[in-house]
Amino acid sequence: MTRVLLVEDDPGISVPLTRALRREGYTVDVRSDGESALEAARTRPDLIVLDLGLPDMDGLEVCRRIREHGRTQPVLILTARAEELDAVVGLDAGADDYVTKPFRLAELLARVRALLRRNAPDGAGELDAEVRIDADARRAYFHDEEMQLTAKEFDLLRVLVRERGRVVTREQLMREVWDTEWFGSTKTLDMHISVLRKKLGDDVAQPRFISTVRGMGFRFERPAAG
Numbered sequence: 170m171t172r173v174l175l176v177e178d179d180p181g182i183s184v185p186l187t188r189a190l191r192r193e194g195y196t197v198d199v200r201s202d203g204e205s206a207l208e209a210a211r212t213r214p215d216l217i218v219l220d221l222g223l224p225d226m227d228g229l230e231v232c233r234r235i236r237e238h239g240r241t242q243p244v245l246i247l248t249a250r251a252e253e254l255d256a257v258v259g260l261d262a263g264a265d266d267y268v269t270k271p272f273r274l275a276e277l278l279a280r281v282r283a284l285l286r287r288n289a290p291d292g293a294g295e296l297d298a299e300v301r302i303d304a305d306a307r308r309a310y311f312h313d314e315e316m317q318l319t320a321k322e323f324d325l326l327r328v329l330v331r332e333r334g335r336v337v338t339r340e341q342l343m344r345e346v347w348d349t350e351w352f353g354s355t356k357t358l359d360m361h362i363s364v365l366r367k368k369l370g371d372d373v374a375q376p377r378f379i380s381t382v383r384g385m386g387f388r389f390e391r392p393a394a395g
């Protein structure tokens with residue numbers, strides 16, 4: 170059963186949207202403020218539809234906090250604030266897509282379907298990946314062989330793969346994986362990166378998977394085509 174968390178304080182939107190989502194066969198949990206949305210996000214819904222204008226908290230803040238807790242389900246932003254779209258996309262709040270209000274139900278449902286498909290554990294988007302993560306089972310596969318990873322190694326790889334193609338800063342990795350603010354030394358992080366590279370047969374000089382981006386952090390490279 171696919172579970173959607175809908176965070177929207179305007180019943181004029183949430184009521185018809187809930188009806189439409191249920192008609193698509195999703196189980197829908199509706200929340201109308203940020204605090205209860207964060208609480209509901211803990212139950213690991215498959216997708217979150219998130220309004221930006223909430224009574225108690227900015228939707229972007231909700232999104233950021235969901236990501237800080239390491240949750241990776243797709244987040245689809247609903248916004249009437251077209252001028253803030255750059256922020257949604259650029260400021261790394263961690264949203265996956267957005268729809269501006271007013272929107273057509275059919276368009277929103279199509280976006281929801283696309284995001285769920287992209288995020289499916291064995292979805293087409295992941296089929297050609299040499300490294301595959303099953304976040305729910307906490308398992309990682311390299312060429313379809315399960316990798317033997319410690320908890321931290323798994324968490325680190327999961328974040329890097331989730332952000333594949335993008336630089337993940339040391340600060341973000343320390344926060345997400347070690348649950349700590351960064352105070353300077355990231356020796357532990359470097360050690361874990363080095364172990365992961367070894368397990369992926371990666372060459373530091375010419376990495377296929379984990380690249381070092383000087384002065385910033387690391388990037389998991391997209392899988393080679395084919």
Ligand code: CA
Nearest residue numbers: 178220222223
């Ligand atoms: Ca609103």
